[in-house]
Amino acid sequence: MRFDAKNLLAFVIPVGLIVVWQGLSLLGEVPPEVLPAPTDVVAAGWRLGASGELWSNIAISAWRAGVGFLIGGGIGFAFGLANGLSKLSERLTDPTLQMIRTIPHLAMIPLVILWFGIDETAKIFLVALGVSFPIYLNTLHGVRTVDAQLVEMGRAYGMTSRELFFRVVLLGALPSIFVGLRYALGIMWLTLIVAETISASSGLGYMAMNAREFMLVDVVVLSIVIYALLGKLADSVARWLERATLSWHPAYLAR
């Protein structure tokens, strides 16, 4: 009972804001061409959902985000592990990676449009580029900061390199890897929104830009709300994963 009440507490402010927003709209304080009432936004969602337009746009955006994330995250993770484990690999690749990292990846948009046009490759490339660095840096940090005493214990107790990697290094680096993961998920949506807003012929960002052309403010607001919901969903999945795999961590014990 107490648990439920605590959970509800988080909803007080958002629900309150929506109620106030709706109230002001009904009173005519907020003109609908500036900010449509929440009910209008829901109606727009219903309309677009019924036509199937909404779902196809969400699907294509989620696909771009997922593929870009897997490619970029995979590359960042692989380099993070390699450079954390091998001095040679680190000397060879880390300076270059750090150099590329300093370029804001969204600054690449004009170049990316020239390279790939406005098709899928461009968006996936940008998402992958943006996502790879937080994963790379945090994986590298995690592997590097694994307790050297535990590694020595593993060696003294006859662990093979393989066992040492899977039972000590990887698990020890996991908390840091998750920090990178959650950070990367944020960057993933951000990159996709910008990329789709600037150059796309489908997706949530395109839907919002298209709606702006026709002054459909309710659809613009709807897109923003959906972005927020998807971002929250991705973050919740990451948190759930974190909780499931880090149950040994004192921060997650007895919860």
Add this chain to the structure above:
Amino acid sequence: MTARTLSSRSFASRGLAAAFSPISDRRSGEPTRLSVAGRGATVTLRGLSKAFGSKPVLKGVDLHIPAGQFVAVVGKSGCGKSTLLRTILGLEAPTSGDVRVADAAPNVRSARIMFQEPRLLPWARVLDNVVVGVGDRSDKAAARAAAQAALAEVGLADRAGEWPSALSGGQKQRVALARALVSHPRLLALDEPLGALDALTRIEMQTLVERIWREQGFTAVLVTHDVSEALALADRVVLVEDGAIALDLAVDLPRPRRRGSPELARLEGIILDQLFNAGARPGDAEDAPERARQEVYA
């Protein structure tokens, strides 16, 4: 009556060794001490030197440890005692000289180390941490059974399913002890494993280590800065000073030893004198080291 007493005693004292050793070929009812004698490794160091860069840490150490002996290595911090232990274990390579651990296959499994910190994997349950110490982990069920038995030996059978972070410092060190012993090592190296524990837990742990050592008959090398701990546990105390053995003292007292007995106090005096170079009593400044050497372990 006699037979029953004997068998229950021998079971209790053979404990770990007999409870799950797959290679145990000892017949039940055999006298305990005899049955485990010779399980320990013999350690021989000849002219062992070790330098880190240009800084010499060990300077030509000669030491012979017979099988089954409990040796304590004492000395001030930085004297090289931990390096000596790590070199015996093969965690450090000697710069020159020779380390021989005989009567045992020269693999890692025959020697185990307990560190000053428990060094448990925080993401593995207590039981799985002990499984790390099992030499042959290919048979998972057997490894887990062995680990469970080792945990029972250190009195933590009921904590097998917990995370290490739920244990106290002394309990963690007991898990580390179980992990070190689960593979029946012939040589157990103890690198100040009790240094971070509170005084009472420490005495408990000393008793536990002594009991298991007597049951299993491995060779034990304990590095410690606590002279009274060394005297409570060891057959022999080796004092390392500036990378060389300054004193090698036999402690030929019956066990279990009573803390604060006059004989222990006398030996402690000899060691502390040497440690602080205060052996220079009026008139015998010259032969203080000489006196010490007369008590050298043969």
